[in-house]
Amino acid sequence: MRALLAAELIKVRTTRTFFALAGVAIVTSLLLAGLVASLTEPTEDSVLTDVFASDTSSIFILILAIVGITGEWRHRTITSSLLAAPDRIRFLIAKTVAFAVAGAALSIAIAVAIAVLGLTILSARGLPTPGAGDLLELAARNAAVAALLGAFGVGVGALVRNQPVAIVGVFVLALIVEPLLIGLAPSVGRFGPIIALPNGIVGVGDEEDFFAAVPAVLLMLAWIGVLFAAGAALLRRRDLNS
């Protein structure tokens, strides 16, 4: 399994798509943090969530994971992947873990960059800064969300092989379905895997609308488990004719 995971991580970092999307995630995160730190005057209570919670890695790793797994079908690399590792379930596990690791790594890199930028600007302006413990906890929560959404993306792609359909599908879910459910039926919307549960894990937003961190993590794992089981069943059954 270690070899398969290492191979999947090489796949992740040997295409331009990863670095392009990771670059966009870092730039947008820094832009948001920099603008808020420069243009607003956060209080001691709000500075952590106002300035340092702008990590956008989760949505990008979700897209990268979908591109990664559906790309196996699109470019037919699934054949060479399964010739090297014929156990299809182990292949899917390795892919899932690889994107979870990639998500966490990207999120941590962004957290470090935001912390350096945010602390520098806030200190220069004489504004309050959060403690190191609070920053570390926030970084860990963001990293957990990125890891979980990376794994979630692999599950989505394992079920929906068509790359554009899978990507458009999660955007519709994230931008239309989940916000509507959170607004109109919060008791249902709080189970949403792309906005609601991540918000619960990070600890932003109204506490009544979202689950607390631990149950939110468990519910995300349940989502991933269901998608993984369905995707694995499909992958096991499929003949690879081309």
Add this chain to the structure above:
Amino acid sequence: MRAVDDLSFTVDAGRVTGFLGPNGAGKSTTLRMLLGLVRPDTGDATFEGRRYEDLPHPSGQVGAVLEEASFHPGRTGRDHLRVLATAGGHPQSRVADVLEQVDLTPAGGRRVKGYSMGMRQRLAIAAALLGDPEVLILDEPANGLDPPGIRWMRDLLRAQAAQGRAVLVSSHLLSEVSQSADDLVVMSKGVLRAKGPLSQVLGASEGGPVTRVRAADEGALSAALRAAGITAAPDPGGGLVAHGTGTAAVGEAALRGGVALTELVAVSRSLEEAFLELTGTDA
């Protein structure tokens, strides 16, 4: 619809086995069954008794080049091999070795989308050789290759077999198979039509073997053959042609008649003739 039905054959080590059939015969499906990519309804495909997915080191024991070679276009050839070497548990040093073996070292750092068809085929072969496998399976490997590439491929297959590997190569390029294969498996419409050594499959034509024989005294030769009950007709190219009789019988008849021979040759049917006859396809 049955793509492959009641097909059974073995491939021996140290030999190149040509897997021949017209397009749509079921060759690719059969090879994918061998590799666990397609599941047969019944039956097994095994390597020394084990299914591909049950082999302890699959890509170290079996190397495969499938018809539609698959690469991520944005990944370099070297990185493609690094991924497969890592997943297969092969040393990273093998990447440089196989790139060298297929003459792709200078292009190894380029992205695959810039490769020609021939370069992609070489990269696919490099991937198959990564684990230094005992068995090589190649589906239409000459597709997209130019004549020097085809020659290179043929030499590679022969060299691999000479090193003791079992090589199974599918093709619809009849001339190509005839120049590189020791054994033939012929299938058509999903069904096995013939199998065995190349000469045996080619010799198993209607009417049996054909022998061309020449002597300085063709009249005496003709009489000696007649005396032995062998029917021979003049060959437009000179000499006589005996249908349904092998070289041994013709030679013995000439010896008995005291005729000195200047040529005694087994005339095989062309592979194309054999192929068309065996597969029941039209010319």
